[in-house]
Structures are given as C-alpha cells and as structure tokens.
Amino acid sequence: MSVTVSDLLKLPSLQHARVIGGAGGLKKVVSSISVLESTDPGVLINEVFRHNKYPGSEIVITGFLNCINDVECQCSNLLRLIEGGEVGMVLYYVGVYLPRVDRRLIEIADANDFVLICMPEGQRHLRYSDLITDVTECIYKDRLVPGSLVSDILARISSAPHHQQTVGTALQMLCAELGCSAALTTHEGNILNLATWPSGMEDTVREGIERCLQLLTEQICVPCPFLADAEMSCVSIRSDLAQPLHLALIKVGAPLGASLVEQAADIVRICINIWGKQHGAVAIHELLRAILQDEPLKMRRLAEIFHVDVASLHELWMLCGADAGEVEERMEQDLALARQCADTVVGAIYEGQPVMCLSTPHSLRETESAIREILSCALKTSPDAVVVRCSGLSNTTSCRRAYLLTLDNLEDAKRIFPHKRMFLQGELELAASCRKRIDEGETAAVRRTMPLAALQADREYHDLLDTACVYLLDCDSSVTRTAEMLFLHKNTIKYRLQRIADLLGYRLGKMPETIELYRSAAVYRLLHEVR
Template sequence: MSVTVADLLKLPSLRQAKVIGGAKGLGKTVSSISVLESVDPGVLVQEVFPHDKYSGSEIVITGFLNCIEDVDRQCSNLLRLIEGGEVGLVLYYVGVYLPRVNPRLIEIANAHDFVLICMPEGQRHLRYSDLITDVTECIYRDRAANVSLVSDILARISTTPHHQQTVGTALQMLCAELGCSAVLSTHEGRILNLAAWPSGTEDSIREGIERCLPLVDGETTPCPFLPDAALICKPICADLPHPLQLTMIRVGQPLSAQLAEQAADTVRICINIWGRQHGAVAIHELIRAILQDEPLKMRRLAEIFRVDVAALHEIWVLCGIKEAETIRMEQLLDAARQCADSVIGAVYDGNPVMSLSTPRSLRDTERAMEEMLRQVLPEHPEAVLVRCSGLSNTTRCRKAYLLTLDNLEDAKFIYPHKRIFLQGELELAAMCRKRISEGEAAATRRILPLAALQADREYQELLNTACVYLLDCDSSVTRTAQALFLHINTIKYRLQRISDLLGYRLGKMPETIELYRSAAIYRLLHAQHEA
C-alpha cells in the first residue's frame, strides 16, 4: 500500500501527461482518485473537508469546466485541495476548454509540493474514466501484494499540514485503506474518535456502536447493527493511564488478523506521537522500531522526528534500574551528547536505551558513561551500563540488545567489579555459557589451559591471581595488587611463577587468548556451583 504519484505517471493513461508543477511531491502516497468540478471553493470547506477533516492523499481530476475564465477561483480551489490533504491535480482539456494553465497555479503547486499534472493539450477524446480505472486498479493491486499499513500511514500523515496530524486523521486514513469503519473508545465504552466508511454513515455507525460498547477484545464476530458486516476489537496499549480499544467494522469480507494487528499498531503509534497534549514527541516509538528490527517503520518515524538514523551506530543500555520512571532521561541524553553528535533515547522494556552516532573519541565516551553512572548509582546501586558499537542496521541493533538481555547476568559473574560492559564482554559470556551447556566434560576441556598451574602447591592463589590480573585489572600489576590487598612484589612473584608454569609470559598475545577464555569459563562455573 505505497503507490506514489510517480508510480501513477507510469500508467498507460498518464504516459503522455506532463508534470508542470510541484515535482517535489512525486513521492507522496496516493490512496484514491476523485473528480472536482465545483465552481465554489467554499463547498470544499463546508461539504468536502468540514471542520478541517482530513480526506486527503487523493489525486484529483478536473478540467475547471465551471470556472474556465476565473483564475482566482481556480487558485482558491487548488489551495482548498492542498489544505484538505490532497496530493495532486490532473488537468484535462487544456487547449480545448481551458485556454491555458495560468502561471499562478504552477506557483501555488511548487510552493506546496502539490503535483500539478497536465494531460496532452488540445485533445478532446480524453476521458476521465480511463484514468480512474487505471489508478483504481493500480492501488488495489498494490494493496493485494503489500501489507505495510504502519509505514504507509506514518509516511502519509507526516506530510499533512501540522493541524491535521492527529489521531482522527490516522483513523480516516485507515478507513480509506481498509474499506472499514473504525472506532477508538475507552474500555468503559466512551467513544473518543470515529471514522466511517463509506463517508456519510457516521451517525448510523455511532448509534450502533454506542449500543454495543464496551466490547470484548478478541476474534472477529458478526456486527449486531449492520447487515453482512463483521467487527473485530483490538486493545490499544499506548502511553496513557488506561488502555483503549479499537473497533473495526467491515461489510463483506472481514479484516484479516494481520491487518487488524497492523491497524492497532498504527493507532497506538499515532496516539503516542500525536495524541498527547502540547505535541510532546514520543521518541520511544523510534527506539522501539530500531530494537524490534523494523526498518520501514524506523525510516518513517525518523522522517517525522527529523532524525538521521543512518548516523546512529551504537546503543547504550542502562540495566539494573528497578523503577525506570524515576530516571531523568534528559540528563542521561545530555551526558551522551558530550561524546556524540546525534543522540536519541527512551525507556524500552523498563531499560533506558540510547542510540548514538559514533563517538568523537574514546576519552569523551568514557567520561560520558561515567557521568551517567554517577547520576543513577545513588538511587539505583545495582545499575550497570552496556555499550554496543559498530551497529550498521536495525538487525544488528536488535541482536545487540538481545545479547545484552540474555548474557548480562553471566557477564557480571565473569567481571564482578565492572559497571561498564562492552559488546565483546557480552559475546564472551555467551560463548562461555554455550560451552558450559555442552556438558561437564566439554567445560572441563575448556579450562585445561589453567591445569598447568596445578603443579604448584600454591595453585589456588596462583589461579585467583591469574583471573584477577586478566579479567579484572586489564593485565595491570599495580591494580592487581590493589584488588588483592597484596604487596606489588608478591604479585610480581606470582605472575613470574605463573609464566614459568605456562611456558609463556602471562598477558602475551596470542598465547594468552585461550587462558583468558578458560579463566572466564572457570569463573562462570564457580559462580554456578556456588548458586
């Protein structure tokens, strides 16, 4: 469901037509086609678009036959169509009845990215019906082949005038796309928004649904007040104190479960973005789209929020927060902006999550992360921060987020003193868990590199020193001495003894790689046995 004006120009009935204005609007989505021959632009306000009601995304056919010589009325009609959310106008019979296209019409079209198309001039044989048939078939073929309600509705509503970016507009768009009526209500039965299909049936739909509300969420059932119709109710869990309910009523073939779910998801997102007072932006919908690996939805939301998602290559997740609503998200974002040019963030599944562009430097990054922890640790002493970088698309972002959820607890056992975890440490924890899950024999083989230390009578002290040195202290002798509360010379002696037993200096790469992994598996096994 993403036919654009540019797509229509490829149709047989429009191949000889010319775009004479508003070419920047060729990418706008077209939902239907209609004919305009009203002489009075006031009719468009009072009857076609009453009370700023959105009925747009149509492409309109006209020959201005009722105001051929009245350029002012032609311009007024064009402006009313633009205000109503229409995407373009196809002019017929130029050079036959309409002498020429006035430059004022082209100026208006260019100013509003409203596509103005002129059919071949001087041709009397042209018929509206040819274009209507072509466009209608094109739209229905696309709807049968593609089911992408969320991204299409978001794309269309984001191009409407600001005053029409409302939940009501979203419902009207859904009605036009799905050929059904839609009612948004509270679970107590109070109607909040209603959009009827076909237009003009609002009163009968309202009267019928008021007798039935509240309805039970669930499967499709026969509509009790409309013959040959079925209705389906879906819960809307938006960012509101109480859940809402979306009821969709369709005559003839009922809505599929997939379309009903997409419609409910569309309404939820629109409520979160445009259904709040003062137009507060629900940026968490963009975070949700990124982490759920929904690239189409992500791009549409990014356009709405004017976020360059192509520049975002990292996610930071703050974990161990018991009450996420107490987090001052804006302060965390301010800290992240100390190291990155582009930053967005919101609470997702109870975890504050930030998506960032590549940081300017490692030093700035470390300072920003330390500042975040300084802010939250007094109230959330279990908090840790996870950084996943080098993420080129939503699929990798989702994998990184799931990696965090699945392996952070194991990573804490391996690195018990860390507050900041990197993606590689989580991947190591995942590998260790996989090896342990293969069975005790496999796990024992994986810690064989540590067996060389058993030849010394101080085996346990050497083993502990090796683990602390590698896993906790980044191979720093000074930090290892501090961590174990021992004199630095004692640590040096132990490290020399370990190196003698291993046959290579502890910390030398690549020899130490397997020992590092063995130390991590040993710690995880030890923690598992203690538990």
C-alpha cells in the same frame, strides 16, 4: 462508562467470591475481561503487553493451571499483569488444582492495589464462562447509559503508570470503549498514533488512511473509503501545539454519532495539552522500538517525521539495573549527556531500561566522560547499576543484535567481571562464547579450562588460580591493582605471577598465548558461579 471492580463483586457469578488482596483497587474502572493462558512472563512482555500497547483496566481470570506448584512463576505473571495496567485477577480452582494461594501473591496485590479475588475453594464445577458472560453484560449495559466519556478516559489515563500517560494510551482506551479504530495525524498526513479495534487491523487501517487522508475534509460519519460497512469521521484537533492535528475515527456497523466524535476529539485535545511533551517522547520511543525490533518500514516512516538519519547510528548504550523511578526522572539529562559526544542520539525508556542509539562519538574521552556521569548518578540510588556500550555497529540491524546480545548475556558477563560497571560488546561476546561451551557439556567446558591445568602442579594452586583470574579479568594486568584487590603486598603478587609464568612456560600478558588463558579464566569463573 464506569464499571468498577466493586461493581463486579455484586454479580451472581462472584456472589460467593472473596477479596483476598489489593482491596485498595476496588474503585478502579474495568473495561473488559480476559483469560490468562500463558505462564511465561516473557510472552506477556513481548506479545501481550508490548511497550507501545496499554490494554489497561482489564480483569483477568486464571487458575494458574500450568504452574500450580511454581509460586515464582505465579508472582512473575502477577507483576507483569500489573505492569500491563490490569486492575485485578480472579483465581479459580483453589483447593482443586491450585493447592493454595501463596502469601507472596497477596503481598504483591496489596502493594500495588491489584484486586485479588478468590472463587469458592474446593469447587471443581465452576466455569470461566459464567463470569465472562456476567462481566461482559455488565460493561455493555453500562455503556448504553449516557455519561461523560471525557472524564472517564481522563480518570483512567491519570491512574495509569506514569510512562503510559500518553496520547497513544488515550487512543487505545477510546478504541476499546467505542469499538472503533482511531488515527492521529499531522497536517501533512503523517500518522503519529494509531489504535485499532478489533486488534490486528493496524496495517489495513494505516494503509487506508495514508491512501485517502489528503482527500478527506472535516466531516462526521461518512462512508469509509477503504473498509466495507464502515463509517469514518475526521475532525481537526486544535491543541496548544503550534501545528493542528487531525483525528480520524473508523467504526464498522452502527455509526458513532456526532456527540461521541466530539467527546473523542475533546479527549485527544486535552491529552495533547496535558502530556504534549510526553507525546513526542512516545513517538521517539516508537522509533527506538522500530530499530530494536528490526521494523524497517516503520523505522523509516518515523525517522522521516523526526528528521533522524538512522543510517548514521553506529553505537548502542544501555543503562541496566537502575531504579525505575530514578530512570524516568533522569532520562532527559542522560540524553543531554549523550548529545555532548555524538551528533545524533535516539533514546528512550524501552522495556523498563534506558536505551540510546548514537552516531559515532566525537572522541573516546568524551564518550567515557558521559558514561561515567550517567553511571555515577544511577549508582547513587541503584548500587547494582551498570552501563553497556556496543560500538562500531554497521547499521540498525546490528543495533538490534547488540540489544539482544545484552539481554541474553549481561548476567553472565557480570559473573565473569563482577567488579565492572561498564561493559563493552566484546565482554558480552566473551560471555556468550563461554556459556555456549558450558552448554555443550562438561567435557567441552573442561577442555576450555585446560590452559589453567598447568597450575595444578603447584601446592599453592588455588592462590595462583585466584591471582591469575583477578590479574587478567579484573585488573587489566596491573600488579598494583591486583595487590589492592587481593589485599596483598605487590611483591607477593609479583612472586605469584613469576610462579605462574614458570608453570605455564610464558608470562601472563604475552600474546597470543594469553588469549586462551583469558578465555579459560572466564569459563572457570562462570562454572564456579554455576556450581
């Protein structure tokens, strides 16, 4: 069970292919082959390589036919495949439809030991099916040869990204290798990890196991009570954890046999012992994922297992733009800081960013102190890091909305407030509102900036406009801070503010008149950035 990329290069369909990048990954194990059809990196993240799924070890075929002239899109897809654990890519139709292989693709492949293989250039008669047949046959024949499943899976999981070195990943690899479904459960019958083969059977297998798990004893290859033409094996996993766990394996068609069941149990036991702490972290990540993806049934099930009162969660924190390696190292310390100011905290690295859902904090002072500490540590290695805090959320559905609000509008909020390092929900909502006005067209955007038009009557219009924006958006209406930011004397700022007041007919800061001016300044900044 150890077909490598190097082995595949000996196949007839790859006889004239060239390795043009990532040669350091030639010894990586290949578990299957797939075709890249999507060119939207977001689809790869949200649908193909969801955080709790690790297909891993696939080799991918593509011709980038939908983005032959979009090198940025090609690079983004390559990076997403690497993050998803794929081992290499075979490029077809170079010189036919794809003009050439851009140097940036090769550099990304080399940097990540991601094998980039180029089929003979200028040949339009090549077919994906030839390579798919060759690779599938090679992998199938290899699996017929007796070998150590344990060492193979452990080697592959050890080479996986650090955050994917978990029991869940091991189960997914097992399912792919053995063509079976697997579930790891507690003694009480709670499912901790579930992986199915073929994919898409999660609900069927989960419901079947939950229905009959209490009736099952340790047994090998007995008829499955909830799937036709399938056999089920249930074994006890006695790891270093205090509580024994159970592993259920379901195979349609030919049974696994006692030897493979024993090896599978051994793999899971070893993974729990090596990555036991991470196993708990992944389960917590699953709870966070259920909250952010609004999966109430899964959320309640996981909340019961970990004794988390999800109804008490009314706040969401996100650390954005931080170094990935630093984030992983500091996650536990950041969670500890959050727990100092809130009774309930559910947090994990989600889609590459630390996300925390909290109960209402004890006080604003404690909250700001914790966020400052989290941010100061992140800024040491990531000068562009920011923290987002959304408070007063009514339920977990609101937590999801706040998360999506952040994803959609944080970049615009940074343009409106370029000096901020901590963003609140209201600032994100303001950014969303401004973007909506701009997207409605030039007329709507100009109408939104009308409150600033009165300043055009002054010959120092640009200075007054700049002062108004800095005073309102950056300095919380502080004359001293505005002077410092613009490198001017306070008296100059006072003079300009007085001149602005004369032109507007009211002083900056007077409510409710200043509300529309504030929005106008935000739209102006966003328009200025766009242009």
